[in-house]
Amino acid sequence: MRKLTVALGDRSYPILIGEGVLDRTDAILAALKTPRVAIVTNDVVAPLYLGRLEAALRSVDVACDSVILPDGEAHKNWQTLNTIFDGLLAGHFDRSTTLIALGGGVVGDMAGFAAATYQRGIPFIQIPTTLLSQVDSSVGGKTAINHPLGKNMIGAFHQPRLVLADTSTLTTLPDRELKAGLAEVIKYGLIRDPAFFDWIETNIERLLAREPQALGEAIERSCANKARIVSEDETERGVRALLNLGHTFGHAIEAGMGFGVWLHGEAVAAGMVMAACLSNRLGWLSARQYERTVALIGRTGLPVRGPKLGAARYLELMAHDKKVDAGRLRLVLLRDIGDAEIFADLPAVEIAAAIDACCEPS
Numbered sequence: 384m385r386k387l388t389v390a391l392g393d394r395s396y397p398i399l400i401g402e403g404v405l406d407r408t409d410a411i412l413a414a415l416k417t418p419r420v421a422i423v424t425n426d427v428v429a430p431l432y433l434g435r436l437e438a439a440l441r442s443v444d445v446a447c448d449s450v451i452l453p454d455g456e457a458h459k460n461w462q463t464l465n466t467i468f469d470g471l472l473a474g475h476f477d478r479s480t481t482l483i484a485l486g487g488g489v490v491g492d493m494a495g496f497a498a499a500t501y502q503r504g505i506p507f508i509q510i511p512t513t514l515l516s517q518v519d520s521s522v523g524g525k526t527a528i529n530h531p532l533g534k535n536m537i538g539a540f541h542q543p544r545l546v547l548a549d550t551s552t553l554t555t556l557p558d559r560e561l562k563a564g565l566a567e568v569i570k571y572g573l574i575r576d577p578a579f580f581d582w583i584e585t586n587i588e589r590l591l592a593r594e595p596q597a598l599g600e601a602i603e604r605s606c607a608n609k610a611r612i613v614s615e616d617e618t619e620r621g622v623r624a625l626l627n628l629g630h631t632f633g634h635a636i637e638a639g640m641g642f643g644v645w646l647h648g649e650a651v652a653a654g655m656v657m658a659a660c661l662s663n664r665l666g667w668l669s670a671r672q673y674e675r676t677v678a679l680i681g682r683t684g685l686p687v688r689g690p691k692l693g694a695a696r697y698l699e700l701m702a703h704d705k706k707v708d709a710g711r712l713r714l715v716l717l718r719d720i721g722d723a724e725i726f727a728d729l730p731a732v733e734i735a736a737a738i739d740a741c742c743e744p745s
């Protein structure tokens with residue numbers, strides 16, 4: 384088992400990574416206020432892992448109920464969030480209850496937001512079961528739902544008490560979802576960890592073949608990068624914005640195509656290509672490093688081009704980005720592989736040209 388800590392003073396919490404950590408009731412018990420939990424999951428994950436988690440909890444006398452959400456990004460909205468509140472209220476869950484998110488990033492973001500707001504805030508635990516959620520969304524306390532006009536527009540920062548990333552759950556994950564998770568793994572290399580980028584280049588076939596040792600290392604190095612950034616800047620006043628590389632373009636793709644058509648990781652992959660292309664056009668990222676970026680994303684089987692929505696539509700959607708400051712669009716761009724920076728006041732004509740250059744031909 385691998386263990387990391389997100390260092391946030393008295394709100395610090397452990398991330399346990401490894402095969403079988405879902406059954407680590409000792410860690411769960413240590414994170415509970417009282418032996419009562421509500422598990423939030425979805426109708427794909429429940430038949431796979433809910434019974435096992437419930438049995439483990441009951442074996443140590445923890446009372447548990449569950450709320451099962453419909454699967455998918457299209458359901459990351461108010462209506463589904465309300466079903467969590469309905470379940471919690473109907474079951475007379477009080478403020479001493481701990482909520483457990485069992486599933487991918489959609490379940491984690493929604494359960495986390497429910498925990499942040501139910502009776503003004505209850506503790507929660509993340510048990511991520513997709514690669515993307517194990518390397519990114521379960522760590523750091525960003526919780527949210529979507530709005531038709533934009534991604535994650537309504538949410539809160541609310542840190543979990545514990546993250547249990549059981550790598551054995553990845554055996555049931557579809558290939559498309561595994562690749563989507565690798566987009567966020569590549570992101571860490573691009574924004575701050577050039578040695579990790581080199582390692583991914585060397586090991587991408589092992590990752591795609593789901594070699595446990597390679598996946599474990601990728602998850603640990605990703606979480607270590609994220610934990611460090613979150614510890615430095617919990618609420619995105621500065622360096623945390625770098626975790627948004629490719630996301631301003633990517634969120635436009637997700638909203639523009641309709642939530643769930645492009646997976647988050649796929650949209651981020653195409654968005655990172657756009658960000659790298661713009662960085663190259665502006666003279667910051669060398670042609671060689673731009674080519675390496677596109678090549679690695681392509682070898683992963685992720686899209687290296689966005690859908691042809693038209694640059695004007697992209698820019699319209701990107702204007703809703705949460706990094707917009709007093710009406711000024713801000714984008715994360717690359718000076719080099721492993722060296723990212725946030726920029727404002729970029730020429731719109733250059734942004735549009737990069738989008739056009741990185742979209743599918745009509």
Ligand SMILES: NC(=O)c1ccc[n+]([C@@H]2O[C@H](COP(=O)([O-])OP(=O)(O)OC[C@H]3O[C@@H](n4cnc5c(N)ncnc54)[C@H](O)[C@@H]3O)[C@@H](O)[C@H]2O)c1
Nearest residue numbers: 427487488489490512513515516519520525552555556647
């Ligand atoms: N909070 C954050 O910091 C953060 C970071 C990155 C992404 N996100 C959000 O996370 C979401 C994407 O997360 P995701 O990629 O995990 O998608 P997801 O939650 O939709 O899960 C992907 C699919 O895999 C299924 N699934 C989950 N675990 C499985 C398993 N072990 N075996 C088989 N199927 C399984 C899910 O039911 C779903 O159909 C987006 O909404 C994105 O905005 C949040």
Ligand SMILES: O=C(O)C(=O)C[C@@H](O)[C@H](O)[C@H](O)COP(=O)(O)O
Nearest residue numbers: 519523525534535623626627630705
């Ligand atoms: O944790 C963060 O900070 C991130 O930006 C991680 C991203 O991968 C994630 O997709 C996040 O939800 C995007 O944040 P948002 O604030 O743009 O919604």
Ligand SMILES: [Zn+2]
Nearest residue numbers: 567630647651
């Ligand atoms: Zn993301």
